[in-house]
Amino acid sequence: MFDHLSELAGLTFIVLSIIGEPVKHGKDGMFAGTAYGTALNDRRQVAALDPAFRAAPYKAPPQAPVLYIKPGHCVVAGGAVVALPAGCDALGIAATVALQWTVTGATAVRLAIDVSIPHDNFYRPAVAELARDGFLPVGAAIPRPADLDALEIVTEIDGETVHRWSLSNLIRNVPTLIADVAAFMTPMPGDMLLVGTAFDRPTAGAGRRIRVSARGFPALEARIAAAGDGA
Amino acid sequence: MKHVRLVHAGREQWGVLSADGASVHLASGHDVAFDEAVLLPPVTPGARIFALGLNYADHSAELGFKAPDKPLVFLKGPNSLVAHGGTAWRPRDAEQMHPECELVAVIGQTARNVAEDDALAFVGGYTVACDYAVREYLENYYRPNLRVKNRDALTPLGPWVVNAADVGDPQALRLSTTINGTEVQSGSTADMVFPIARLIAYLSAIMTLEPGDMILTGTPHGVAFVNDGDAVVCEVEGVGRLAHRVELAP
Numbered sequence: 001m002f003d004h005l006s007e008l009a010g011l012t013f014i015v016l017s018i019i020g021e022p023v024k025h026g027k028d029g030m031f032a033g034t035a036y037g038t039a040l041n042d043r044r045q046v047a048a049l050d051p052a053f054r055a056a057p058y059k060a061p062p063q064a065p066v067l068y069i070k071p072g073h074c075v076v077a078g079g080a081v082v083a084l085p086a087g088c089d090a091l092g093i094a095a096t097v098a099l100q101w102t103v104t105g106a107t108a109v110r111l112a113i114d115v116s117i118p119h120d121n122f123y124r125p126a127v128a129e130l131a132r133d134g135f136l137p138v139g140a141a142i143p144r145p146a147d148l149d150a151l152e153i154v155t156e157i158d159g160e161t162v163h164r165w166s167l168s169n170l171i172r173n174v175p176t177l178i179a180d181v182a183a184f185m186t187p188m189p190g191d192m193l194l195v196g197t198a199f200d201r202p203t204a205g206a207g208r209r210i211r212v213s214a215r216g217f218p219a220l221e222a223r224i225a226a227a228g229d230g231a
Numbered sequence: 232m233k234h235v236r237l238v239h240a241g242r243e244q245w246g247v248l249s250a251d252g253a254s255v256h257l258a259s260g261h262d263v264a265f266d267e268a269v270l271l272p273p274v275t276p277g278a279r280i281f282a283l284g285l286n287y288a289d290h291s292a293e294l295g296f297k298a299p300d301k302p303l304v305f306l307k308g309p310n311s312l313v314a315h316g317g318t319a320w321r322p323r324d325a326e327q328m329h330p331e332c333e334l335v336a337v338i339g340q341t342a343r344n345v346a347e348d349d350a351l352a353f354v355g356g357y358t359v360a361c362d363y364a365v366r367e368y369l370e371n372y373y374r375p376n377l378r379v380k381n382r383d384a385l386t387p388l389g390p391w392v393v394n395a396a397d398v399g400d401p402q403a404l405r406l407s408t409t410i411n412g413t414e415v416q417s418g419s420t421a422d423m424v425f426p427i428a429r430l431i432a433y434l435s436a437i438m439t440l441e442p443g444d445m446i447l448t449g450t451p452h453g454v455a456f457v458n459d460g461d462a463v464v465c466e467v468e469g470v471g472r473l474a475h476r477v478e479l480a481p
Contacts, residue, residue: 125305131437
């Protein structure tokens, strides 16, 4: 299996190098954990949806953190190409911060792009929409700053700033989120926890180049490719 | 052939269970008595763990749901797993924690856009899981949510992975759960709404399945709550008998 994978990775690298798009992939060994995402942690999103969340099928607003899983296979390094699934014209591009667990705890952070197939139903787990191959480009990990509450994350598409989002929008800020998640599960060294996503995240179609930046963080880039191209 | 993952002489190892079940033969040449082995869940590190909700019509009816029109898939993290002989923790503020005996299919080769007719060939082996749920924590967001299904040590899994070739037809196996010797679940994998081959076809259309990935295929009817000190056994005919204890969380 590993021989085949490395052959395949090498071939992909050669092909994409010819068209000027070097690929770095999570399976190179930089990431071996599980990534957990946090949904419905944007104050304005939950306020806007409050009437819907009091009706069926939800019946009550969310109480505990609403988490989802992006398995390690979703994770790709900065510069990666994310393929549009067949039949999908544009992907949700949610720039966020990933808390990175190390042997000494949640001591590191990275920029991350939580890629999704746009969906507005939160009733059932959105595995098909959230957990596809390559749907979590991440930047390099740096030490976690003491306070992330005012961090602004900027998303550019093809060089134009299309979205700005501050972690001051989080319902559960970083320390609260860590504590509320720890009440029922223990992230392990290697695991990541995405702190939340903006309700008004942009979308991007084939060929678009994404760049995500935030003060003090190494910038993160990714490109969206047509179905079957570069996946 | 039954493949066991364990800790021996200070490191994680895999071994093969002897024909009489008494010992595990390690690649290093050592033999370890099965009853004394420090078992781990027989999981490939980094593998994805898929689980199915409402995949037996009788269990769906019991919970007041219609069987879904597409597989209700959710994911689990490795923090949730605990080995045969281990302990599942019942939260102190919840009483409605119930065991769910499940057949687990373990992928044996890379699968992408696999046709249902070919899909069983992509299964390398099978094991058994007890996919507990804690009903007090159910909320209607990404249900079943992680607080219900992804608590630490909430999912006993094992004792081993048995080769698919040794199991025969995976859709004709009896499953059962006992609590302190009393049967609380009894069913047949023949009653899955989405059989294993269809689940593999469905999942492999969404993402690339890799060797080691596991699919917990859902549970038949029978909702019984566990208490501190209970001895629970989940058994799937021809695959294995998975035993564990329940204790109150510290």
